[in-house]
Amino acid sequence: MTQTLKQPSGFADFVAGERAVLTRVSVRVVPDGVELLLPDGQPLVWRWADLRRLPDQAEKDALVIRRAGNMVARLYLRDSELRTQIQSRAPHLKKRDRSIPMSMLAVWAGGAAAAVAVIIFFLVPVMAAQLAVLLPAEGEKALGDTTFEQIRMALDETGLGSTAICEGDDGNAAMRAMYDRLNPTPDLPYDVQIHILDHDMVNAFALPGGRIVFFRGLIDQADNPEEVAAVLAHEIGHVVNRDPTRDALRSAGSLGVLGLLFGDFAGGTITLFLANQLINASYSQSAETTADDYAHDLLDTAGVSPAALGTMFERLLDEHGDAEGIIAHFMSHPQMGARIAAAQAAVVDGRDYGSVLNDVEWQALQTVCGSASPRQSDPDSLDKKVWPDGE
Structure with missing residues (x-):
């Protein structure tokens, strides 16, 4: 009989972005990525390839992650086992999102100057x-x-x-x-x-x-x-x-x-x-x-x-x-x-x-x-x- 390996799980603090309020959520490592169980009972999966590390000077003892393309929602992980799992499995954790094109910056700068x-x-x-x-x-x-x-x-x-x-x-x-x-x-x-x-x-x-x-x-x-x-x-x-x-x-x-x-x-x-x-x-x-x-x-x-x-x-x-x-x-x-x-x-x-x-x-x-x-x-x-x- 094959034994199913238990996936690491724990708790973390989540900020959705609408308000600067920390929400305690359940976090579980799944094959596709990190699954968050929100207070409303709905699971939310952040895929491995989308995870980005966010340096945070105020949280030296936490791993702060976000999803690519979303600059406001973030997850504060203090559980050492979860941190280890995520750092080993997320391939693009240190990657930066694609920068804003220079043409767009020029348009914005021109609009601001105008x-x-x-x-x-x-x-x-x-x-x-x-x-x-x-x-x-x-x-x-x-x-x-x-x-x-x-x-x-x-x-x-x-x-x-x-x-x-x-x-x-x-x-x-x-x-x-x-x-x-x-x-x-x-x-x-x-x-x-x-x-x-x-x-x-x-x-x-x-x-x-x-x-x-x-x-x-x-x-x-x-x-x-x-x-x-x-x-x-x-x-x-x-x-x-x-x-x-x-x-x-x-x-x-x-x-x-x-x-x-x-x-x-x-x-x-x-x-x-x-x-x-x-x-x-x-x-x-x-x-x-x-x-x-x-x-x-x-x-x-x-x-x-x-x-x-x-x-x-x-x-x-x-x-x-x-x-x-x-x-x-x-x-x-x-x-x-x-x-x-x-x-x-x-x-x-x-x-x-x-x-x-x-x-x-x-x-x-x-x-x-x-x-x-x-x-x-x-x-x-x-x-x-x-x-x-x-x-």
Whole structure:
């Protein structure tokens, strides 16, 4: 009489994959493979050729196996006899499943890149435009205050403090008089604060919350107060349309998306990035055109020639060239030639335009930082940094 050999059996912990819950199951070695008796009484056979070992750092004393093609269901075997039997009979226990084809990976990568592009270049700008209108003025001002201080620290070349704010009382009064004569108050969502920084960069920009920042270098470069007024009118246009807030929200949103993908871009890094972006005034071309149009109308209403904006651009373009210098600032802006032509076209024929400041006020503005304008003392001594590269 032939004696039937008893097949090894025991118990193991089973995870089906739907939930991270261990289920105690009966396990028996059969000729075709490993038979699992599930709690519902139904046997499940994992064939020898399909068994794959899964290294598991949390289970040093268990053999963790799964079936080929199934990455979630697994069996934790601690019974030494069962482990020995399976390791000796399963021919492909250490085999890896066929890897995902490169073509499929390329498709997935392309889809992911497209999704990120849609988020950054479409969804984030749309949401930023909506939030810029809904954001309370207090929130905008807090963002502008923080960014302003970061800018002052970033531009200080000594590393010991912050770039100084020009404190000349008469000069700041002249700047305020210029602002009052432009009279943009009815258009503004909040009050405007104007600061002049003691730095030779030829630049001006608006920050969230109504801050407008001028650099001494721009005032030094101006031939007359009307050119400064034209730049001021342009920056007021950005404040009216809340472009700085929209740009800051768009940049922060894009950084947030990229931070999820590549690492932490939160906190001070975002603030520094926004400071750099706002120094470079990287608003959209449409925003710049709208701000120019607003400046033309504001200047004309105040009795100041809109051509002053064009002459400021034109002289800087002649002095510093089109490939670098100020063009670095305007890389995301409309073409300089078109902006100059638009300013000249905004001049109303036959209208008698006047000066926005008298000679005393203009002299006070030129010395607001405590020294005479280099253009007044020595026109050939200028060695200035214009709008920074990188835009």
